[in-house]
Amino acid sequence: MTVKRPTAGRDSLSSRAIMKVATQTLRPLAILALTGAALTSHAFSQGIQFKEPVRISAGDKMLGMGRMYPSPAAHDLNGDGRFDIVIGDLRGHLTFSLQNADGTFANEQKLKDANGKILDFGNW
Amino acid sequence: MSPQFVDFNDDGHLDIVVGIFDGSPHVAFGDGKHWQQPHTILDKNGEIIVLNAFWNFEEKKWDATDRCNPESNMPTTNGKPAEGHLTSAIAMDWDSDGDFDLVLGDHKSGYVYLRRNEGSNQKPQFAAKNETVMAGGKPMHDAGTVATIRSVDWNGDGKLDLMVSGMGDPFGDATGGGVALYLNEGSSFGQAITLIEPSQKPKVTEPKRPDVGLHPEAVDIDGDGDLDLLVGGYSQWTPASKGLSETEKAELKVLRSDLAAIQKETAALSAIITEALEGLEGDPRTEKHMKLYNAQRPQRAKLTTHRQKILPRIEELAPRAKRVSFTWAYENITPRESSGQR
Secondary structure, three states, X not given: OEOOOOOOOOOOOOOOOEOOOOOOEEOOEOOOOOOOOOOOOHHHHHOOOEOOOEEEEEOOEEOOOOOOOOEEEEEOOOXXXXXXXXXXXXXXXXXXXXXXXXXXXXXXXXXXXXXXXXXXXXXX | OOOEEEOOOOOOOOEEEEXXXXXXXXXXXXXXXXXXXXXXXXXXXXXXXXXXXXXXXXOOEEEEOOOOOOOXXXXXXXXXXXXXXXXXEEEXXXXXXXXXXXXXXXXXXXXXXXXXXXXXXXXOOEOOOOEEOEEOOEEOEOOOOEXXXXXXXXXXXXXXXXXXXXXXXXXXXXXXXXXXXEOEOOOOEOOOXXXXXXXXXXXXXXXXXXXXXXXXXXXXXXXXXXXEEEEEEEEEEOOXXXXXXXXXXXXXXXXXXXXXXXXHHHHHHHHHHHHHHOOOOHHHHHHHHHHHHHHHHHHHHHHHHHHHHHHHHHHHHOOOOXXXXXXEEEOEOOOHHHOOOO
16 A cells, blocks of 8 residues: 655646635646655644635536536646546536636536547446 | 546556446546546456445346455444445555555445455456455444545555545435545554544535535645645535515415415326326336326426426525535645644
8 A cells, every 4th residue: 555646747836826715716726746845644633724615616617516426536637737627426427627727727528438428437 | 426547457548447326336448538438347256346235237226235245344333234335436556566456435334345456457356355444443434424435645655545535414404524534554544534524514504615425535736735625515505584574475475375386286297197007017108108298298387487487586585405516625724744744
């Protein structure tokens, strides 16, 4: 159970974090980057803290809104160095939302196979 | 269904591994540009990898088996073997032997299982039995039952940790879902560390967080070097209702009465069909059903139009409780020296 920690994307971390939270809508400038000084894990006892959560927009809609149990995965689909968000749902369908250069996310699109058919995991 | 992008067959291209509601793991193989339609991942005997409950494709019904109960550390519910229902699966090299094993989440009873790969990534040979995943000396368990599992090296020690999220009470007021982290301590996992507290579903007038069916993903959203969370799930809230004037109260009363009449009339139409179909089976039943339903279409359309007209006004005057799914971002603000991350 070992893993090599991923290194930063190609335009990694020239950019600093941006989280606009003012309108309960997140538009992050986001690059996968896992660097930094080593720390011990004893500090877990002090608790991991998160800000109040904010909903993520994708284009003019909320990401994953109305889907049955939306399940996001971060993955750079188009190889531009920015992670995009793929959403799976209970019905077995996948959509993706590409991350724009300004950190916003584009409208969701259905993930399709080479023949243009919707990738469909829902076979029951 | 939590998609995982991983090179499952070791061909240099990322595939998509998921566990879905039929109770088994699936994979869609990728060629670098597209993914093929998915297929079920089978064990070394050609059997579907399941927990106990699963969709029987041959008999077209939900089925159960105990052949997948673990041989040791069997989780129980009220003294009986837990009724496992797999809805999440991830590929992970559990035993560091160079191939992907499968870690399986149990939506029914809340446990986590392992299917060891005794072959290779090119020729997987998944064991015929599940093993119980342990944490802190006990079976890993989410009281809210498992919505999904994710592997992530949270503390940067080179070992994959597990995030386990909870479904929680899906519709009612009881405790909702949360997210727990289990650190990989080498030969076992430590006790649960809370990342997101299970929702207590406080009475709120707008969505505040995902309350039910949490599906997390760890990623550095804001580029500050630590892991944040993307979390899908349902939020529950009830919009604030405004004080109604006497006129509005009267209007609401009339609208609700109209709605009840529509529902009664719709039920009466359905009853006519039900009664007419009594004793019929197969094609004659289907044909009769279609004939009767088609005859009712104009009447049903009229009722639907009326309902669609009055429902928004009722909602405006007396908002109902909402349950809507979204995707949320949790920004990690743990001080660097306390984050446990490297």
